Amino acid sequence: MDEKLGKFIDDFAALVQLAQSGNHRQQAGQQLLQALTEHLGVPAAELSVVVENIPPHRFVDADIVMAELVGQDPAGRLVGIGGGGQRHHQSLSDMVQQSQLFPQFPLAQPDYANLAVGPDTHRQAVALGLWLFSFAGNPLAVLQRDADPRSGRQAASLEVLAAGRDTATGFLAEFRHRMDSNSVLKGQVISLVMSEYGPSTAGVTFHHRPSLPASDVILPAGLLQKVADHTVGIATHRTSLKDHGQHLKRGILLYGRPGTGKTHTVRHLLSKSEGSTAILLSGGSLARISDAARMARALQPSIVVLEDCDLIAEDRSFGHGPQPLLFEVLDAMDGLDNDADVAFVLTTNRPDMLERALAQRPGRVDLAVEIPLPAHDERIRLLELYGRLVNFSPEALRAAAERTEGTTASFARELVRRAVVAAALEDAPVSDAHLDAAVEDLMADAEALTRSLLGSGPDAAGAPPDGRPGFPGAGVVGRSYTGPGFTQATGSL
Numbered sequence: 077m078d079e080k081l082g083k084f085i086d087d088f089a090a091l092v093q094l095a096q097s098g099n100h101r102q103q104a105g106q107q108l109l110q111a112l113t114e115h116l117g118v119p120a121a122e123l124s125v126v127v128e129n130i131p132p133h134r135f136v137d138a139d140i141v142m143a144e145l146v147g148q149d150p151a152g153r154l155v156g157i158g159g160g161g162q163r164h165h166q167s168l169s170d171m172v173q174q175s176q177l178f179p180q181f182p183l184a185q186p187d188y189a190n191l192a193v194g195p196d197t198h199r200q201a202v203a204l205g206l207w208l209f210s211f212a213g214n215p216l217a218v219l220q221r222d223a224d225p226r227s228g229r230q231a232a233s234l235e236v237l238a239a240g241r242d243t244a245t246g247f248l249a250e251f252r253h254r255m256d257s258n259s260v261l262k263g264q265v266i267s268l269v270m271s272e273y274g275p276s277t278a279g280v281t282f283h284h285r286p287s288l289p290a291s292d293v294i295l296p297a298g299l300l301q302k303v304a305d306h307t308v309g310i311a312t313h314r315t316s317l318k319d320h321g322q323h324l325k326r327g328i329l330l331y332g333r334p335g336t337g338k339t340h341t342v343r344h345l346l347s348k349s350e351g352s353t354a355i356l357l358s359g360g361s362l363a364r365i366s367d368a369a370r371m372a373r374a375l376q377p378s379i380v381v382l383e384d385c386d387l388i389a390e391d392r393s394f395g396h397g398p399q400p401l402l403f404e405v406l407d408a409m410d411g412l413d414n415d416a417d418v419a420f421v422l423t424t425n426r427p428d429m430l431e432r433a434l435a436q437r438p439g440r441v442d443l444a445v446e447i448p449l450p451a452h453d454e455r456i457r458l459l460e461l462y463g464r465l466v467n468f469s470p471e472a473l474r475a476a477a478e479r480t481e482g483t484t485a486s487f488a489r490e491l492v493r494r495a496v497v498a499a500a501l502e503d504a505p506v507s508d509a510h511l512d513a514a515v516e517d518l519m520a521d522a523e524a525l526t527r528s529l530l531g532s533g534p535d536a537a538g539a540p541p542d543g544r545p546g547f548p549g550a551g552v553v554g555r556s557y558t559g560p561g562f563t564q565a566t567g568s569l
Contacts, residue, residue: 116216195284264353
């Protein structure tokens with residue numbers, strides 16, 4: 077043996093002996109293995125650990141359930157585990173087995189994570205802590221820990237240690253029952269977010285429920301009511317539908333040029349759905365459609381909003397197979413039970429991109445509604461709405477509406493804003509002249525790009541080359557179209 081290698085081995089052995097003999101500071105407090113053995117009444121190293129994985133977005137729910145279950149035992153307690161960073165990388169089973177060699181995991185204070193339970197409320201959840209309590213008269217130890225992708229843990233978990241296997245089985249059955257029956261997510265408006273470590277480690281963001289009355293949504297007569305009846309109103313007749321063997325799940329597609337009011341319409345639907353769980357997906361988070369469908373089923377009544385679905389019509393990059401992600405979205409919709417009180421609301425600027433998908437997956441979307449460009453009277457109402465704090469004369473509003481044919485709701489809002497900004501720069505009251513100047517400015521040829529970005533005019537992005545929406549029959553006022561698995565409503569109803 078090499079002389080240097082032999083000296084290294086001797087020095088390392090001496091270091092281990094020194095660590096064992098000089099561990100009096102850790103032994104002054106109770107050690108993990110000792111605490112577990114005393115609580116369970118049998119050698120902890122001889123027991124098997126049962127692991128229950130928890131999705132990151134349900135970790136707060138798990139923390140609440142654990143506190144409730146432990147609270148049923150007056151002698152139940154929560155302790156932490158010390159020992160440096162290695163406790164984050166090792167399982168409870170590993171820590172117990174290594175503790176047999178020499179004490180290295182003293183009891184300490186638990187670790188906590190500050191997690192949202194609503195738009196403005198948070199909870200101090202146990203990120204790493206050991207619950208010692210009795211369940212159904214039997215001692216139980218549960219190590220609760222949050223997900224930590226940096227340490228290789230993609231999900232949160234409970235690691236259960238009990239003297240009898242039936243004790244652990246019974247406890248986890250009660251835990252799952254409580255998790256399924258209640259959640260801080262129920263009735264909330266949430267968006268599913270992506271994580272740099274992948275969709276399996278992502279969480280949720282809470283939002284305030286919008287408050288948007290129907291009077292603030294300017295659409296052709298009857299159109300908003302038709303959308304609301306199909307999305308929200310059906311749920312009020314769930315008993316009748318079930319009695320007649322009809323399904324509750326439903327899908328609606330809102331399509332039209334950018335800026336016509338699709339997102340505005342969705343916000344109104346959310347404001348009318350008080351008590352329903354709303355799950356919002358857009359961009360990369362559309363990859364979490366399977367999670368959203370499961371959550372919607374568990375937290376029903378629910379609304380799942382998928383914005384700009386045309387962006388994933390042919391996109392396979394987020395999917396788990398050879399088909400485009402949009403097909404996975406439609407398959408997830410179809411996978412729900414017929415009695416699921418879940419509404420899917422899809423929006424798109426490019427219905428032509430979705431037509432093939434809807435034709436190949438019929439029955440998922442049963443109503444397609446065009447959100448059209450506002451007509452003359454609707455443009456006046458839009459200017460009145462956005463200028464309600466400004467004293468424009470009726471004549472000025474009518475003149476502006478006449479000169480802005482082919483523009484969108486977003487255009488009307490920008491028109492009023494520019495008039496107000498111009499008045500502010502002049503340090504003068506807002507007048508009809510400022511509105512007239514804003515119209516002149518925005519409608520000028522030099523503002524063609526701005527109009528395009530606001531979704532207005534023949535150069536608007538998102539329209540097919542011939543200027544018609546992508547579905548047959550679109551743009552014909554008062555006409556309905558029954559296509560492959562859906563009904564289309566356009567214009568005035």
